[in-house]
Amino acid sequence: MELKTIHCFLAQPSKGEETQPTIGGAAVPKKGPLFTMLKGVFDKAESECRIDISFNHNANGEQQNDCRDLLIAYITSHKVAVGRSIGVRLQSVTTQKSGLGLFFLMAGSEGQRAKLVLSRFPADQGILAEQKRNSLSVEFLEKVFMKSATAYKSAVYEGRITPSDFWTGRAVDKQINLPGDHVANYWIRDFLASDFTTTPAAGTKRLAVALRAAMSLTSDSEAKAQLAAAVTLASSVAGTVTSVNDFCTRFGFSPETFEAVRKVMKHENLMAEHFQFDVAEFIRHIAFRSIELSNGGILTADASKFSDVFRQESVNDAEKTVRFTTEGKIVDQRLRKVKV
């Protein structure tokens, strides 16, 4: 889609301030190295923004969202004055911790379809070094705006130019997993008034159900061991933004284990969808881990504490026989009709 307009604004941190500082805005000419760099951001936005997001309804539960209204107004007008309102909105949620940022709005269209990319480049300090014939010139730069690998934020929306579209988009936020609600919520929740399209409970349930199904279906003992280890350690990813792919990678799944999980997913696309990991939801779906031995013994314990409850040692490596030991008081006994 052709990039038609770029506006940029210097967004200052002014969260909670009654009077918002005046925000300057300028159109970026459609030529030169800055345009080339921003065109790259615009063109690659879909692949760079990997989190599916959706606007929230307003406080009255109505199908209306202030941020979405501003974005639609900008998409339909391409006017710097409307863009400035979006910049003011960004300023009004920016704290000193997030700091000064250079904010770009990049809009394109093709027939009845439009695309809007919002990008925030955080301010940093830098040094300009230039090699001259016989010397090196260095200069301190106080405000350098960088597409930082650790603090860059962007969002992309694409849809038909109609008031009913643009409810969903995609975002990237390199600070989303940082501790502290403000930093993590600043871009998607506070500024864009949105949330993940897949809720924490829905995404976590999908992952838990897939791990459980993969464990039942695979006959590969190595895959079973990896799945069990991941379940035991899953609470370490509490609150972080992840996907089924990310989770499997994080816990070092082999290609075979990865495949076992992929096989039980309803669709390949679900592997990549991002969500916030919800430990309580995970435990709801994988509360217990069981091991069945060749002698008929079945050991069951809380999934996250299984390794603490049962100590495992190898008896004969060649025959793969193991011994489990545990110690405790008998608090209950059960008889079951079927093996669970």
Add this chain to the structure above:
Amino acid sequence: MSSLIDAYYKRHETFLQIIAEKLEFHLKECFSSSPRIDRICARAKSVDRFLQKALKQEDGKRKYSDPLNQIYDQIGARIVTFYASDVPIIAAEVRKYFHPVENQVLVPESENEFGYVGEHFVLLLPTDVIAGIADNGEGGRFFELQIKTLFQHAWAEAEHDLGYKTTAPLTSLQKRKMAFTAAQAWGADQIFDELFREIQTTKS
């Protein structure tokens, strides 16, 4: 007009019906452990009913300028619970697993009126349901979910059927009869809910 019918008919046959079936299955999976649910169902809005809604007038002009993209209940789902106090519990679960773009608790405007009640959501179709099925229309990205008690459900179904069958506006007596049935359903919900809570308290 015929292009609108054709477009909706095509979407209905190639997308909405398939999605409605998958959605019903998904909703049943999500709420299978919730107690006191009578039924969970999902349906694609029929071509006739879509057209009737698309042509709706408001203040002397068409309510929808782009009905294919503005009507968000092309897929409708309903969860029917036993008691009124179950509705907010189910609604909280809905918010937990789905992304709403609208959430309204419907109650008649005046204390002297009885009629359509329930908790309604417009929700994004989850990827679990739409993954791999292509449709580029905005109206096809959402579904309407209603949570109703058995009595609210029974009343709404009959009211909808009668409203759909009639060509002339209801007479004053017919309106009164309709309001009477709504009041009866409301009363039954109140009493059943009170009984349910009393018995629960006694048990515990």
